[in-house]
Amino acid sequence: MVQFSGARLDASFAALSDATRxxxxxxxxxxxxxITDLAGKFRMTLTGMKKHVGVLEQAGLVTTEKVGRVRxxxxxxxxxxEEAAWIERYRQLWDARFDELDKVVEELKxxxxxxxxxKRQ
Amino acid sequence: MDVRKDSERTSMKNRTTxxxxxxxxxxxxxxxxxxxxxxxxxWTRPELFKxxxxxxxxxxxxxxxxxxxxxxxxxxxxxxxxxxxxxxxxGRYIEVxxxxxxxxxxxxxxxxxxxxxxxxxxxxxKTLLVLRELYPSKEALxxxxxxxxxxxxxxxxxxxxxxxxxxxxxxRP
Numbered sequence: 001m002v003q004f005s006g007a008r009l010d011a012s013f014a015a016l017s018d019a020t021r022x023x024x025x026x027x028x029x030x031x032x033x034x035i036t037d038l039a040g041k042f043r044m045t046l047t048g049m050k051k052h053v054g055v056l057e058q059a060g061l062v063t064t065e066k067v068g069r070v071r072x073x074x075x076x077x078x079x080x081x082e083e084a085a086w087i088e089r090y091r092q093l094w095d096a097r098f099d100e101l102d103k104v105v106e107e108l109k110x111x112x113x114x115x116x117x118x119k120r121q
Numbered sequence: 122m123d124v125r126k127d128s129e130r131t132s133m134k135n136r137t138t139x140x141x142x143x144x145x146x147x148x149x150x151x152x153x154x155x156x157x158x159x160x161x162x163x164w165t166r167p168e169l170f171k172x173x174x175x176x177x178x179x180x181x182x183x184x185x186x187x188x189x190x191x192x193x194x195x196x197x198x199x200x201x202x203x204x205x206x207x208x209x210x211x212g213r214y215i216e217v218x219x220x221x222x223x224x225x226x227x228x229x230x231x232x233x234x235x236x237x238x239x240x241x242x243x244x245x246x247k248t249l250l251v252l253r254e255l256y257p258s259k260e261a262l263x264x265x266x267x268x269x270x271x272x273x274x275x276x277x278x279x280x281x282x283x284x285x286x287x288x289x290x291x292x293r294p
Contacts, residue, residue, distance in 0.1 A: 087139055090147070093176075094252075095137040098151045100173035102134075104163045105155045112159070 015059035144259035157243035233261040
């Protein structure tokens, strides 16, 4: 039902094409972590890790939040789920509206039929 | 209400789909089992429009509905008392092509307002309706989505309470 734009999919696939970034997602699937934690675990410089996290963040796969000096990273999938949820609620609103519109349209159709018959008589 | 007709309608119910086409645009589609001129009429005559725009499940009612459906004409919808949502929705029609296309602005939110385009495409006596809501920015769409969804959930939550109130007021002068 929910379709994401091509640009967003491109960004997701580009982000997932790198083994380190897939590793970061696996890590974050277990627990949230700071950039420093991740850099340590993947034996990388802070700058290098920031770049990878930046790519994942752009693709919406990771979200980060800075509290004080520590930037904490977490999986961003929840955001996608939240978006899917509000789009579904939006769809339900239109669906309910259109069910009512069906009734109005049906009445107009019936009226047209009756009026047409009257004209022919 | 004719029960038989109701069940026929259920079996023929058409699907409503929503797609987020881009960061700024939402697209709603639905087919109606009637010619475009009839569906268009239901969108452009206020006395018909107000019969369906606010479904009962929203727990709100339209206090007034003014629509001057012509290019440059204004519309204004005023809702019954409900704290969880804005009381008024208003804007301007910027395109009116009978039986095929309607475009209006949504100005109640100021600069962040969307532009709504509705097209009616008739085929074999049925009408495919496509509604596009284009926001000025991704942030505006996200804000509207979250706001509308929250309002809707709140409305559903308040529905029981509201029904009790309505029930109690029935029969009073």
